[in-house]
Structures are given as structure tokens and as C-alpha cells.
Amino acid sequence: MVGAHRTQLYSVAAIVLFILGWAFLSRNADPTLLPSPMLTWKTFVELVGNGTLESSISISLWRVLSGWILGSVIAIPLGILAGTSRIARAVIDPFIHFFRFVPALALISLFLLWFGIGEASKVYLIAYAVAFIVVVNTATGAASVPADKVNAVRCLGASRARAIWSVIIPASVPYIFTGMRLGLANAFLVLVAVEALATQSGIGFLIWNARTYFLTDEIFVGILCFGLLGFTGDRLWKLLGSMVLRRYLRSSGEY
Numbered sequence: 001m002v003g004a005h006r007t008q009l010y011s012v013a014a015i016v017l018f019i020l021g022w023a024f025l026s027r028n029a030d031p032t033l034l035p036s037p038m039l040t041w042k043t044f045v046e047l048v049g050n051g052t053l054e055s056s057i058s059i060s061l062w063r064v065l066s067g068w069i070l071g072s073v074i075a076i077p078l079g080i081l082a083g084t085s086r087i088a089r090a091v092i093d094p095f096i097h098f099f100r101f102v103p104a105l106a107l108i109s110l111f112l113l114w115f116g117i118g119e120a121s122k123v124y125l126i127a128y129a130v131a132f133i134v135v136v137n138t139a140t141g142a143a144s145v146p147a148d149k150v151n152a153v154r155c156l157g158a159s160r161a162r163a164i165w166s167v168i169i170p171a172s173v174p175y176i177f178t179g180m181r182l183g184l185a186n187a188f189l190v191l192v193a194v195e196a197l198a199t200q201s202g203i204g205f206l207i208w209n210a211r212t213y214f215l216t217d218e219i220f221v222g223i224l225c226f227g228l229l230g231f232t233g234d235r236l237w238k239l240l241g242s243m244v245l246r247r248y249l250r251s252s253g254e255y
Contacts, residue, residue, distance in 0.1 A: 035217040067126025075134035083142025100132035130183035141175025
């Protein structure tokens, strides 16, 4: 416990030193190039006061969570299938390892043409970016389960479907957990580009719009919001894992 408190103190000290260094560097700098922490805070308060930041954050969160959940829901069954069936893996693998190297940003125009300029195109594009990293991690986890464990369950009379449900899926949970955690980071990366290029709302649009008018302080507020939202989401996901999935993640060190 003492070690944990000491680690937290180190983290707080590092953040304080970062802010002090930022303030020192911005002391004689042009605010258009490097706004000070105080100016950034003032802009943050103004954006909160007029409702701009609250609206942008809520829209961005809805998009990233919707795409992340949709991509994971699609990817996990595909990953289990690819990890447990050689035929399925032979069929799915070429497509997975082809499309996962096609950047989501390269598909923005196509998704806008296919799904329109509404929310669907943004959510589907984020889901696309999330799905491949989750499916690869899930398939790796499913394929790494020792055959002896599956055969032992089958010898006791369990069907193949029962063996997958009771042995392979629980053993794959750490991989699924990690894949979804990495997928969440991917979701935020794609969200920035989507909101900057193909929408009129969200934090990404706030940053892009501020760039047009050289409002660097607003750009800094947007960047800090993305970082804080991503950090908070990652911490909450780890907390959920430590509370709900402890029995599966204990040996993996994920929490």
C-alpha cells in the first residue's frame, strides 16, 4: 500500500513539473504559438460557461463509445471463430490481414458516400478501426488455448460448442480485454480525423475550427480534453477489469 501511495506521489509530481515547465516556456512566447497554462485554463472556463465544451465532449464520447462497442461486438465472435476453426481462419485471415493495414482515414470519403454525412458514417468508421485490433487479439487468445484442455472437456461428454463456451472463451478473456483496450485508443485516433474532416461538431471540429482562426488556446483545450477523456476511459476500463474480470485477468497482469 505504501508503495502504491509513493507511485501516486511520483505521478502527481511529474504532472506538476510538466505544468511548471509549460508555464516557464510560455512566459515569453507568443500566445498564438504557445499559450500559457493560465490562458488555456481561462479559455477552458469560457468554453464550459457558454456550453461549447460540454456539447463537444458529449458528442465525441457518444461517437467513440458507439464505434468501440459496435466494433468489439462484431470482432469478438469472428476472433473466436478464427481461433478455433482452421477452415474459418483460412477464410477470414486474408481479409483481416489485408484490411487492417488499410487506414481508416483512407476510407472517410467512401464511408460518407455509402452511409451519408450523418452519425452512421462516423460510428461505422470508428468501428472499422476498432474491429481489426480486437479480432486479432481475440483470435490469438482462442488459438493459444492448449488442445489438452479442450480434449479433456470433450472426453467428459461436452459438445464442441460447450467446450468453446466453457474453456476457450474464458481463457481468451485477457486477450479480448487487451484488444478492446487497444481498440479504445484506436477509436480516439480515428475520431480526431473524422471530426476534423467530416463533421461540424465534436472536439475534433473544435480543434479544426480553432486552427482556422489561430485560436491556439482552444486547440490546447481540445487536445487536453482528448487526452483526459482517453486516460479516464482507459482507467475505467482497467477498473472494470479488476472488479468484474479479476478471475480471468489475475494471471495476465492486466490489472
